[in-house]
Amino acid sequence: MNLEGKIAVITGGAMGNGKGIAEVFGNLKAKIFILDVSKELKNTIIFLKKQGYNATGYNIDITNKELVDKCIKDIISKNKRIDILVNNAGVAKLAPFVKMSDKIRDFHFNVNIVGTWNVTKSVLPYMIKNNYGKIINLSSVTGLMVADPGEVAYATTKAALIGFTKSLAVEVVKNNITVNAICPGYIKTPMVDGIAKETNAKNPSNVIKGIADAIPMGRLGTIYELGNLAAFLASDASSYITGREFVIDGGSTLPETISVGVN
Numbered sequence: 001m002n003l004e005g006k007i008a009v010i011t012g013g014a015m016g017n018g019k020g021i022a023e024v025f026g027n028l029k030a031k032i033f034i035l036d037v038s039k040e041l042k043n044t045i046i047f048l049k050k051q052g053y054n055a056t057g058y059n060i061d062i063t064n065k066e067l068v069d070k071c072i073k074d075i076i077s078k079n080k081r082i083d084i085l086v087n088n089a090g091v092a093k094l095a096p097f098v099k100m101s102d103k104i105r106d107f108h109f110n111v112n113i114v115g116t117w118n119v120t121k122s123v124l125p126y127m128i129k130n131n132y133g134k135i136i137n138l139s140s141v142t143g144l145m146v147a148d149p150g151e152v153a154y155a156t157t158k159a160a161l162i163g164f165t166k167s168l169a170v171e172v173v174k175n176n177i178t179v180n181a182i183c184p185g186y187i188k189t190p191m192v193d194g195i196a197k198e199t200n201a202k203n204p205s206n207v208i209k210g211i212a213d214a215i216p217m218g219r220l221g222t223i224y225e226l227g228n229l230a231a232f233l234a235s236d237a238s239s240y241i242t243g244r245e246f247v248i249d250g251g252s253t254l255p256e257t258i259s260v261g262v263n
Contacts, residue, residue: 001228001235004029007079008234009072011062011119012089014041016189017138020223021086021230026053028231033075035068035119036089037061062089062115065122072122081130084234085123087116088138090158092191094150094198105153112157116164124172133177134234135168137161139245141183145253150198162245169243178242180233185249186211187221216251 008025012018013034022032026048032055041057048055060067091111095104127133139162143155169179186192196204212219229248232238
C-alpha cells in the first residue's frame with residue numbers, strides 16, 4: 001500500500017476515524033490535507049507534524065460550498081492535483097423519530113450528505129483532468145445492514161452514501177477514478193463515546209461494554225484498523241475495485257441473535 005507522494009484530502013480528520021486515516025496515510029508518505037470544523041484540528045496538525053508527517057489543516061465547514069471551493073482551489077494551486085479524497089466527516093445524534101426536530105434531521109443531512117456532495121463536487125473535476133483518483137466515502141453498517149432506535153436520521157444518510165458511491169463510480173470509471181465506501185461497525189471514536197453518553201449519561205462505559213460484548217471479536221475496532229482499510233482503497237493495490245462497500249465491524253453484523261446457538 002504505497003501512498004508516497006500522493007495528495008490526500010480527508011474531511012473530518014481532526015478526530016476519530018479521520019485522524020486514524022490521516023495517521024496511516026502519513027505513515028505511508030502521503031501529503032495530507034484535513035478539512036474540519038472542529039477546534040481540535042490545530043492540535044491534530046501539530047501532532048501529525050511531530051510524527052514527521054506532511055499535514056495541513058483547513059478549519060472550514062464543509063456544508064458551505066463556497067468555502068469548500070476556495071479551500072480545494074488553494075490545495076490545487078500549491079500541488080497541481082488531488083489524488084485521494086476521503087469523505088469521512090459525519091455526525092450522529094440520537095432522537096426518536098416522532099420527536100425528532102427538523103433541526104436534528106437537517107444537521108445529519110447537511111453534514112453527512114450535502115457536505116460529502118460539496119467536497120466531491122469540488123475535487124472531482126481536477127481528478128478527471130488528471131485522469132486519476134481514489135474516492136472513499138465513510139458510510140456505516142447502520143442503515144445499510146442494521147439500525148438501533150433513535151438512529152433514523154443517521155441511518156438514512158449513511159444508507160444514502162451507498163447509492164452515492166455506486167452511481168458516482170459508474171460515472172467516473174472511464175476517467176480512471178475509483179469510488180468505494182467503508183462501512184464501519186463500532187470503532188472507538190468520540191462519536192461512539194457521544195452515543196454512549198446519550199444512551200446512558202450516568203454510566204456510558206457500561207454501554208461501551210455492552211457493545212463490545214455483542215461483537216464476536218469482543219471489542220470495538222481501532223481508528224488505525226479502519227485507516228489501514230482506507231489506505232488499501234486509496235492505493236493502487238485496489239485498482240480493480242470500484243463501486244463497492246467494505247464492512248469493518250469485528251463480525252458484529254454476523255450473529256442472527258445474541259441468545260441462540262451452541263458452542
